[in-house]
Structure formats: structure tokens, C-alpha cells
Amino acid sequence: MEKVNYEKLGFKCGIEIHQQIESHKLFCKCPSLVNDPNEEKITIQRYLRAPAGETGHIDIAALHELKKGKYFVYEAKPTSSCQVELDESPPEEINHDALETSLQVALILNCDLVDEVIFMRKTVIDGSNTSGFQRTALIGLNGYVNTSKGKVKVETVCLEEESAKKINEDEKSANYSLDRLGVPLIEIATDASIKDPEHCKEVASYLGMVLRSTGKVKRGLGTIRQDVNLSIKGSSRVELKGFQDLRSIPKVIENEVKRLTRLKDHKPEVRKVEPNFMSIFLRPMPGSSRMYPETDIKEISITKDLLAKISIPELIDEKALKLEKEYNLNSYLARELIKSNVNFDLYKTKFEKLLPSLIASILVEIPKEIKTRFNLDYKFKESDFDFVLSALNHGRIPKDSALEILTEIAKGKRPNLDKYTSVDEKELENYIKELVKKNKELSINALMGMVMKHYKGSVEGSLAMKILKKYHK
Ligand SMILES: [Zn+2]
16 A cells, blocks of 8 residues: 655644543532442433623534534432532632642643633533533643654643533433533643654653653543544644544544545534544534633632642653663563552562562563453452462462462462472472383473473473483483
């Protein structure tokens, strides 16, 4: 296939990342994303209001929705939603943890911070907010990230409220659950200097790494979202939403660029990414009359005292590189250890006789192997690893048995280590010596098979072979 020259196509691309912060909601004390299926719910129904911006005219995207005469049903549970989510009470004091995390992210991304955090109302047209607007505030601007293809500018870092989660929708109505509404959200937007589809993936994954490095963001499906804005020479701008996985970014962009090159005329639009890496029309691109001031929230000064509280964390990438060098681990193992938040130094001190790579692979690879091989989603505890590592450290079991022992634990069994106990080297040597004497005509491989069968995995293969070679002449 011919390689596409993105520069020649006039490819312009920027990315917007939305990441949920691990904390209570932004303007009330309700917990985030708590939804107890047994708790009784309240439902309220509302019609979309005509949201007029300060300039007076109705946003084109809002008009598109309004024409459908849609109404919205909101489901709220008292544990996770109060009067603020229902838009019956004004916002309470801002969540300071969330504010500090957003400042931290802006600083890591080399942004200039604002002097005052001023919340604005951004018109929301799909009903995903009970008030018809989303609160958003600029935190930092004019930052940048270094990438393999040069600097990419970070135009803005904002702190926002998460929208309500859509449960279902038809032509006339949409249902939303309020447990997600108001969760603090960081929005990072780059300029359009991303050079090609692979580069977009690189920028997205770097920004994700920065966010995770704070240790303050939510993890798991749906807690981070990427929107990609792109255009080519002669085309209007397209916004792609709903990427399920960073790995799909290049393919989806490639397909979108192909689609744009085939179109003659085209209006700016928002499109949804489909699982087959293609996209479908979602709505017209919202106009610029979407923001107006939020008068219920006082501006917050970024004081020296506030800034003094904010420290810049060591990035995950930096930590992994350090681990890699210090313990001579491969980069995959080092990254996975950092990702799973393991205190590796501690393990290395506790089990000093074991090679770092052996400890790392037991902590990282074996759980993954058990998950894929036996389809067991068991969450190993520190004590499970200690049990196996300590036995290895004392030479009680051969290292080949770690997988089997941890599999037993994952299946809910309490493994009996005697079953795996390493055979004493002297005993093994005596056994092999006798075996060779009695079977002089057999090849070394045949003898090896007999040894391994006899000891059923409780000897190290390499040790048995070494002894065999000594006696098999
Ligand atoms: Zn609340």
C-alpha cells in the first residue's frame, strides 16, 4: 500500500483529553461514580431549553437538537446525587484537591497558570447536564510537550464538571444517570501541530502518562477520553469522539483522512468513532457562542500559598527508566512494575538472594499469564507474592514452580509447598548416578526425560542436565 504523505495533504490535527480526577464531585461533597443498584432512584424529566449565549443567538448545534423536540429523563440516587446535581441548589465550594491536581498537571505540561480561576458556563446541547450548561475554568495555557517529532503546544488545561452518563436514547428522549454528573474533570487541549496518525497516538499516550503520574486520576474504562480534531487541505474540521483504545487512534485517523479526500463539500461536524475504526455523523460542530460567565462561583486567586502546596511528581516514564537501569530490567518489566505501583526496592531487600528479573517477572508476568491462560481474574495480594518469593529465597522450591503455585492460589486453593519442594542437590546427584549406571545404553535426552518424570517438576531442569552430563559419558 502506498504511504500517505500527511504533510502534502495539509494534515492538521490536535487532541483533547478528558480525564476524571479521583475525588468527590467538583461543586458538592457527593462521591464520584457511586451507583448502588439496590438503592431506590428518583427520576426527573426535563425539556431542552433554548440556550442563548451572551450574544443572543442560538447556537447552531443547539438548534439542531432543539428541532427534534427531545426531552430528557434523569435518574438520581441520594447517595451519589444531591440538589446540586439536580440543579435545584447553587454550586458549593470548589473541591480543592481537584483544583490542586489540575494546577499540577498544568505545571507538568509547562503551562503559564492563570492568576484567577474563573468558571464559565458552557452550553450543553445533548441533555447530559441537568442545568443545560457545564462549568469549566481555564487553569493553564501556552504549555508544550516534547515528542519524537518536535514540540506540540498545549493550548489549554481546564478544570471542568463531568457530564451525566447516558443510559439509553431514542428519537424523542434520552435517559441519563447522575452519578457521573459533577465528577471533576481535567481537559487538556493541544494545538493542531500533530503531524500524522501515529504521532497523534504518541501525544495521547504521553498525556495519559502525565495524568497517571499525578496518582490522582481515576483508572479504568471510560475514565479518560480522547477527542481528535482534524482537517486536510480544502476540508472542514472534523471532531472524532469516542475512541475505545489508544491503539485505534492511527487507524481511525487514516480512515477519516481517506473519507475527507473523497468528499467535495463538507460542513464542520462531530463524528463518533465506531468499533470498526470508521466514524459516523453525530452532530454539527458547535458554534462559538457557547460560553457565558458562571455568576454563582467566586473567582479563586492562585496565591503563592496555594502554589507552595503543589509539588511536581516524578513522571512514570522517568521512574521506569530509573528502575530499568538500577536493576538491569528490561523496559517492559520496569514499566509494568511502575504501572502496578509496586515498591520494588522493598521486594529486592526482602528477597535478596533472588535475581531482580525473577522477582519482577513473578510480580508482573505470571499474574498476566494466569489471567490469559486460565481466564482467572484473581487479584493477587502482597501476601500471595511473599509466600512464593520467600519459598524461592530459601531455596525450598524451584523457580519453575512459581507459576503453578500462584495458579493454585488464584483458583482459591492453599498450595502445599511440600509438593513442590526442591530436591536436595546431593539426593538428585545420587539418583542420577544410579540411573546412568543402570541405563548405559540410553541417550542423555531419554535419561533427562526419566529424571523429570520421576521428580514431577520439583527439580530445576538446568541442574539435572548439568549432573547428567557429568555422569553420562
Ligand atoms: Zn451532590
